[in-house]
Amino acid sequence: MTVQNIALLPGLILIIIFFNFFIRIYNKLVMLKNNNEKAFRNIDVILMQRADEIPELVKIVSKFTEHETNMLTNLTKLRTDFLNAKTVEEKIDNANEFSKTLKSVFSVSENYPTLLSNSNFLELQKRVSQMEDKIADRREFFNDSVNLYNVGIQEFPNVILATIFGYKMQTLFDVSPEDKKYDGIQF
Numbered sequence: 001m002t003v004q005n006i007a008l009l010p011g012l013i014l015i016i017i018f019f020n021f022f023i024r025i026y027n028k029l030v031m032l033k034n035n036n037e038k039a040f041r042n043i044d045v046i047l048m049q050r051a052d053e054i055p056e057l058v059k060i061v062s063k064f065t066e067h068e069t070n071m072l073t074n075l076t077k078l079r080t081d082f083l084n085a086k087t088v089e090e091k092i093d094n095a096n097e098f099s100k101t102l103k104s105v106f107s108v109s110e111n112y113p114t115l116l117s118n119s120n121f122l123e124l125q126k127r128v129s130q131m132e133d134k135i136a137d138r139r140e141f142f143n144d145s146v147n148l149y150n151v152g153i154q155e156f157p158n159v160i161l162a163t164i165f166g167y168k169m170q171t172l173f174d175v176s177p178e179d180k181k182y183d184g185i186q187f
Contacts, residue, residue: 025161032152036170039145040088043138047095050131054079060121075101092173102128139173146170
């Protein structure tokens, strides 16, 4: 080995360390982004199942509640909006509106004893309630993934690569203020 080759060795080692460091950061950002997208897709599956239940719910409820057509029309519109939503933010907003409207449908159903005694309605109400529980569980996992992603793209030196590659902060799947409101137990 010549003196010139030995002098180049530290520079070569530094270049290898730099590229290794760069590759690790890039791979971490890709992993965080993909985990974030996977977490939302897991919610999306349940949201789609819930949207698929809406035509059946509208059909059953409309037989009993001719006066509640505005609410049922809104529910149908929300389903269409969900199916046409392109971004995660649009789907999150739609899902929150869906939850609020479904609560209204089920609370209005209390005014119709024959509806409440209908086995199809009760089974559908049970399925929708189970889906709401699954959505809540997956929302928590999604928000954890979003939080890790947002922290990951803001940490130094990750922020440099995240900016270069166009990584943007993601929105948490929040619960609306109406859903947080507690009016006490109603008898």
